[in-house]
Amino acid sequence: MGASELIAAQPSAGVAKGPVRRLLLSPPAVVGLCCLLLLLAGSAVNRNFLMPTYLLQQLQIAAFLGLAAAGLMTVILLGHIDLSVPWTITTGAMMAAAAGATYGPAWAIPAGLLCGALVGLVNGLGVALLRIPSMIFTLGANAVLQGLMVLYTGGHAPQHAATPLMHDLAVGRTVGVPNAVLAWAAVSVLVHLLLARTVAGRYVYVMGNSERAAYLSGVRTAQMTVVCFIACGMLAALSGVLLAGYSGNAYQAMGDPYLLPAIAAVVLGGTNILGGRGSYLGTVAGVVFIVLLQSMLAVLQMPEAGRQIIYGALILAMLLLYGRSAKVR
Amino acid sequence: MSRRSEWGMALRRNGGPLAALAVFALMFALFLAEHPRSISVAIVTTASNKAVLLAIVAMAQTLPVITRGLDLSVGMVMVMTGCLASTLVNGAPWQVALGIVLVLACGAAAGAVNGAIVVFGRLQPIIVTLATGAVYFGFALLLRPAPGGEVSEGLSDALTGRLFGVVPATLVLLAVLVVLGWMPFRRTVIGRACYAVGSSEHAAYLSGVPSERAKLLAYTIAGLLSGVAGLLLSLIALSGEASGPQAGLYTLNSIAAVVIGGTSLYGGTGGMVGSIIGAFVLRTIGDLLFVFNAPALWQPLFEGLILLAAVCIGAARVLRVRNRLELF
Numbered sequence: 080m081g082a083s084e085l086i087a088a089q090p091s092a093g094v095a096k097g098p099v100r101r102l103l104l105s106p107p108a109v110v111g112l113c114c115l116l117l118l119l120a121g122s123a124v125n126r127n128f129l130m131p132t133y134l135l136q137q138l139q140i141a142a143f144l145g146l147a148a149a150g151l152m153t154v155i156l157l158g159h160i161d162l163s164v165p166w167t168i169t170t171g172a173m174m175a176a177a178a179g180a181t182y183g184p185a186w187a188i189p190a191g192l193l194c195g196a197l198v199g200l201v202n203g204l205g206v207a208l209l210r211i212p213s214m215i216f217t218l219g220a221n222a223v224l225q226g227l228m229v230l231y232t233g234g235h236a237p238q239h240a241a242t243p244l245m246h247d248l249a250v251g252r253t254v255g256v257p258n259a260v261l262a263w264a265a266v267s268v269l270v271h272l273l274l275a276r277t278v279a280g281r282y283v284y285v286m287g288n289s290e291r292a293a294y295l296s297g298v299r300t301a302q303m304t305v306v307c308f309i310a311c312g313m314l315a316a317l318s319g320v321l322l323a324g325y326s327g328n329a330y331q332a333m334g335d336p337y338l339l340p341a342i343a344a345v346v347l348g349g350t351n352i353l354g355g356r357g358s359y360l361g362t363v364a365g366v367v368f369i370v371l372l373q374s375m376l377a378v379l380q381m382p383e384a385g386r387q388i389i390y391g392a393l394i395l396a397m398l399l400l401y402g403r404s405a406k407v408r
Numbered sequence: 409m410s411r412r413s414e415w416g417m418a419l420r421r422n423g424g425p426l427a428a429l430a431v432f433a434l435m436f437a438l439f440l441a442e443h444p445r446s447i448s449v450a451i452v453t454t455a456s457n458k459a460v461l462l463a464i465v466a467m468a469q470t471l472p473v474i475t476r477g478l479d480l481s482v483g484m485v486m487v488m489t490g491c492l493a494s495t496l497v498n499g500a501p502w503q504v505a506l507g508i509v510l511v512l513a514c515g516a517a518a519g520a521v522n523g524a525i526v527v528f529g530r531l532q533p534i535i536v537t538l539a540t541g542a543v544y545f546g547f548a549l550l551l552r553p554a555p556g557g558e559v560s561e562g563l564s565d566a567l568t569g570r571l572f573g574v575v576p577a578t579l580v581l582l583a584v585l586v587v588l589g590w591m592p593f594r595r596t597v598i599g600r601a602c603y604a605v606g607s608s609e610h611a612a613y614l615s616g617v618p619s620e621r622a623k624l625l626a627y628t629i630a631g632l633l634s635g636v637a638g639l640l641l642s643l644i645a646l647s648g649e650a651s652g653p654q655a656g657l658y659t660l661n662s663i664a665a666v667v668i669g670g671t672s673l674y675g676g677t678g679g680m681v682g683s684i685i686g687a688f689v690l691r692t693i694g695d696l697l698f699v700f701n702a703p704a705l706w707q708p709l710f711e712g713l714i715l716l717a718a719v720c721i722g723a724a725r726v727l728r729v730r731n732r733l734e735l736f
Binding site: 162205209210211212214215216218219220221222223224225226227229230233234335339342343346351352353382383384385386387388389390391392394395398399402403404405406407 | 478525529530531532534535536538539540541542543545546547548549550553609610613619653656660663664667673674705706707708709710711712713715716719720735
């Protein structure tokens with residue numbers, strides 16, 4: 080295990096003793112175990128929970144959340160947050176469908192990603208150069224994006240349908256595996272390698288711990304911040320493109336249900352919400368856990384009220400297990 | 409110290425709220441200039457009711473932010489207590505009174521749970537309140553699976569109407585909360601401790617500041633004020649509804665109002681008066697666009713741009729920085 084993973088996989092202070100124990104108590108392992116427990120508990124009620132078809136279907140749904148969470152994680156590692164994810168997802172989806180209908184299907188996905196990158200660029204510049212707290216700047220950006228999309232669509236459902244390629248990417252399968260899962264896996268490998276194996280990835284962790292120290296060590300902090308926000312915007316837009324493909328077209332506020340689960344998934348996976356610590360594997364585990372939890376509560380026909388309560392309480396309980404910060408002394 | 413430098417210090421210390429006040433005065437002047445006849449008592453009362461609702465939620469958000477935390481559950485607590493009020497606050501006067509007490513106690517209890525998990529669970533406030541917010545919204549749905557319920561109309565008329573035929577009662581309520589609640593509180597030991605914890609938790613701990621009690625109380629007060637907002641919401645709507653979008657909107661707008669009002673998200677500075685002005689600024693944007701006949705479709709975009717511009721005012725400090733290290 081390289082030094083990078085040791086830092087990245089460190090849970091809270093003062094729990095880990097030996098390497099084996101440290102691995103078992105690391106957030107990805109705990110969350111993975113919780114996923115298994117969830118499946119076993121569910122299968123006692125409904126045998127279908129252990130069927131490969133159900134599991135693959137859940138992974139397919141998890142891909143949409145997973146892509147958004149992957150981008151969000153890079154920003155959270157820096158010690159920032161991106162609250163414009165919901166309308167970046169919607170903008171990406173709407174613009175992709177519109178470009179596909181106007182300029183030809185080949186333009187759909189690049190146009191969607193470009194919009195996401197533009198949103199990320201604006202966010203990054205506002206945070207890195209104007210030094211406005213990311214929480215409030217991206218909140219404003221979200222409102223502006225919503226305004227732009229309302230203006231563009233006239234407040235109605237957008238008329239353009241998703242292109243066949245978007246549809247195929249979201250619901251098609253290659254040798255039995257949903258394409259959305261393949262896309263998520265490809266992005267995941269890339270993000271993991273970038274964060275854990277490259278110098279730039281190390282800089283992200285360094286900046287999350289102390290931006291000042293990173294700046295003094297010669298890291299181009301402003302540039303790094305902008306790049307991370309662009310990555311976050313593009314991945315959110317990609318998630319929106321896939322979502323539009325999944326449901327046939329883009330619709331108003333389609334990204335709204337994704338912000339809070341994405342933050343929860345990143346934090347459940349052991350990433351410090353203040354930045355500087357966390358492994359990408361944990362985020363993947365967090366996404367799978369949240370999607371499984373939501374799906375099982377839905378299949379068990381739990382009323383919405385109970386779903387919300389169990390959802391919130393379980394996240395809290397798991398974080399109390401391993402996410403506690405050190406005592407002030 | 410000369411009187412002049414005292415004034416200078418007071419000005420510097422209250423720069424944020426004063427800037428927000430200037431923006432609000434400008435917007436209000438524009439509003440009056442464009443639409444002088446709209447200032448009828450009835451219109452002002454309606455506007456005040458809507459603005460005070462957001463102002464109280466923004467007040468709730470302020471204290472956790474001052475301790476360098478955040479409360480993402482204020483909107484959910486407001487909706488939950490609103491639903492509770494729609495089942496409890498009606499009937500005979502003693503029932504109404506008991507209902508009010510129970511609703512406020514419910515809000516305070518929700519806040520206390522947030523505070524206890526933040527302090528004793530040692531989890532980050534943003535994620536704690538995200539999770540408890542889901543739980544509180546679940547409770548709201550339990551109480552009101554479908555919109556409905558009933559609220560005492562007498563109380564509603566009294567609190568959303570006018571005092572002496574002129575002053576909107578909600579503005580009086582807001583003034584009472586500030587003068588009898590916030591002003592004395594910020595001078596207490598715990599009140600000072602909230603600021604100290606926000607400036608530097610470590611230094612506060614080493615100086616023997618009761619930081620745990622301060623944080624616990626900050627979230628409890630946030631819950632209590634959200635409860636007041638929930639009660640007011642039910643009195644304005646005359647019913648209860650467990651609306652997730654409404655809860656989310658009020659939470660996010662409360663953060664924006666706090667920031668526009670000059671409270672730093674990095675903690676340690678600011679106050680509730682600024683947040684109230686911030687809430688008024690946010691609320692006036694929509695009305696202003698309306699009287700200037702902005703096309704309805706452009707309104708959300710204008711609102712977003714003005715919000716973004718308002719938070720960018722704080723970026724002016726970047727221009728004054730001499731040493732780039734001060735940026736971090």
